[in-house]
Structures are given as C-alpha cells and as structure tokens.
Amino acid sequence: MVALVFAHVLLDAFFNGVNLFWPLHDRFYDLSGEFLLSDQRGVVQTFIDGETAEGTVEETHYTTGVNPTPEETPQNVERLFPIAGTGERFLLVISGFAVVAMRLIEERRSD
Template sequence: MPSTVVHVAFGALVATAFLREFDARALAAVCAFTALPDLDTFLGVWIHGGHRALLHTALLPLLLGAVVVWDGRRADSWLRDRFGARGHHVAGVGVLALTLGGIGPDLTTNGVNLFYPLHDQFYAFSGRLELSSTEGVVQTFVELGEDGDTARGTTETVHYWTGVDVKRGPDPEGAERVFPIVSSGLQLLVVVVAAAGVFGRFREANR
C-alpha cells in the first residue's frame, strides 16, 4: 500500500505543476492537504472500518473545495486575511493534491470507501487498460458484475492493516508492526521524481 511518504511525493508533484509562486510555505501547505486522509489510520483504531473511509471519501475534497470557493467570494475572506492574495490559489492546489495524491493512490491500491458515509462500500480501481488484436479495447478497472472485484466490501467487513492497527479489534501481543516507506520500484521512482521536481522549482524560484 502507498505510504504517507508516497502520498506526499504525489502532492509535491501536484505542487510543482500548479503552484504559481513556489516557496517552502506553499509547498508545505499543499503536502499537508495531501497527507490529511492518512489521519484516519489513527481514527480507525477506535472506529472499526474507519481507515480509508472517514477521510478517504470523495466528499472530503468536494466539501473543502466548496469552502475555498465560498470563502473566495466573501469580502472578509478568512484565507485572504491570513495568507494574502494567493491564499485561495494555494488552498485550491491543496484540494487538488488531496484528491490526486492523498486519495487517488489508495483508490488504485486495495481501495477506499469512496462515497462514505452516504454509501458504505469500498471500491478499488486497480486493473489494466489495453488494446487487443482479438478483443479490442480491454479494461479491468471497473468490474461490478458477479466476476468483478471493484466493490470490496463495507466498513463491517473490510480492514486495512497498518503499523498502527494490525487487525480489527485488539492487536495480538507482540504483533509485528510494519511502517512502509516505499513498497515497489515504481513508488520509489515517484518519490525520486517528486524530489527532483521540488529541487528544480526551488532552483528556478531563487534565480
């Protein structure tokens, strides 16, 4: 599963692509948005099935995005008063990073409870898209039929292990706790590319 390090790397890539003014403060804000969903790792200790549901729902970026837009239309804008003219831009990039870097990687790896709490069902869009000379276009990302596995279960039946919460209910005494950093060569590459992108943007900003 993608670690918080990998999520933040995705967020940093979004920041390097979309931030107009690139500095440490703006980068930190965007990366904080990206890491936000992983806080439900800790909430899941007390709320069974809460990990990848409570803060991995698509309703979170929709709600935060609506708040940013609403605040931007107010004469006494909270973001503008505290963070200046670029406050709404940075927050908007943060919401985008939360969606693409905070929720997206988990949605394509094992799954998230995408519409929680309105609809309690974990979905995983992990598969392939290919062009076959005999079958034409083949995709396995969305398979909701009897043989499909896009739908993965509900908060009553699904538990994603973490180093914080090894299993549903009390963890076994002496259980091994693993905290992934990168779990594949592709994840390592994402982290390296993100670091290179951040370095490049800082170099350009300081010229």
C-alpha cells in the same frame, strides 16, 4: 485543498479501496485493474468490470502502519509504512524528490 483531498481519495481507490459514499452508502469500492491495448482483444480495461464493491466498514480492515491489525495492537508488532511497491514506483518517488529539490535550488538562486 480540494485537489489534495480528491487525489487522496483516488489513490486509496486504486490501492486499498475507498468508501466513497459513507455514511450514505456503506460499501468499499476497489478500482485496481489494468488498461492495455491487445493485438487480439483490442482495448482492455479492468478497472470497472462488473462488481467493484468489496465490503462494509464492519467487515473490512486495511492494514496500515498506524493500525496493522484489526484487533488490539500488541506492543511488539512490526509497523510497515510502504514507500514504493515496485521498481516503477521507486523510480517515480526518486524522480519526484529530484525535481522538487532542483526547483527549490533554482528558486533560491533567482532570489
């Protein structure tokens, strides 16, 4: 249970930003960035470069499928629930489903 909550918080930190210390400290933190090895600059990381704070609860709205607009949602608004934003993520989703399916099939055969 703790791992699931921890993983959810970390995923939000990389895609939308997360309000880690709310209600003690009202500030969103965004850890989007890169980690790469350059032949000219050496090891480069941009996850935590200087200021990572993005805003407070009152001034920050992240569009989701459940709540697409910060105002009252009209009835005919399109609700998008992203599954994979890039080809790499799509491959990861398909691979994950395939591995789980194979494990379930193997487990049923062994019983």
